[in-house]
Amino acid sequence: MIDLETLRVRLYRQLAREGRVATSDRIADELGVQAAEAAEAFTALAQDRHLVLDHEGQIELAHPFGTRDFGFSVKSDSVLWWGGCAWDSFAIPHLVPGAAPALVATACPACGTAHAWNVHRTEPPAGAQVAHFLVPMAHVWDDVVHACENQRIFCTEDCVDTWLIRTGHTRGEVFSLTKLWNLASDWYTGRLAPGYRRREPVEAAAYFRAAGLAGPFWGN
Known part of the structure; x- marks a missing residue:
């Protein structure tokens, strides 16, 4: 067995x-x-x-690894990964020993502009881009692939609005790269070791609040 x-x-x-x-x-x-x-x-x-x-x-x-293109590549000095989403892509440099700084690259879903950041463990990357998460946390596992495919990074909120009009989606949660980095920094800690335990909903809500993300979208 x-x-x-x-x-x-x-x-x-x-x-x-x-x-x-x-x-x-x-x-x-x-x-x-x-x-x-x-x-x-x-x-x-x-x-x-x-x-x-x-x-x-x-x-x-x-999570945080994809096995196909979900819109993000993550590159260390020696390994190239597919990030499962914006959140996961910023998490890989924190999770994998020796990966940071990693080059995280993507393109704006609205206008196609290319973006890349050196993601360190010590501080968030600079940039005025914004993350947009379409699916509330309580419903991510209703269709996790759809949720991950729609956790993306846009040039600005104007690009988010353009994309929403084009796709017919309802606006989700929009937040800064700093908050994305805070969200990713400790979420998967321990996942490469035996005995890893996923957070219960109450624990997850507390984690989101500590990252500066609160409200109904985040389950708190």
Whole structure:
């Protein structure tokens, strides 16, 4: 029987180290088990919200890491990652030992302007750009891929408004790069080690308030 926590750590550490991750078939070969057993282990980790699987049962997200383009690249001196969203992209330099400063790059969804920042652990990057999160925190896991695809960074609030008109979406939460950095800085601490525990809703709300983000959108 596959130990789920051992598998979780193995997958996350590979993502941190290499920017890519094994398939369930590869894990089955490693562990000498049937492919179905490895696939079931992936499903169990997804049910516990440690992974997000695609329609083929392979890893699409293991927050803060993506396995495809979600609009953000994150580059250290030695590794290139896909960030799962704006939040996750700013979190990777905090989570991965030796990753900071990392170059986080994206493009404004409204006008296509390219943006890049050197993200350190010690202070937020300079910039007048704004983050826009479309989906309230209480509903992120209703469709986590949709939520992550719509946690983006825009040139200005005017670009947010232009994008909302074009897409027909209702305005979510808009905030500064400093608040985004505060949000990302400690959210995933411990995720690469055994025994990681996801925050309960009350703990998450307290964390958001400490990052300068409060109100109904954040569940507080």
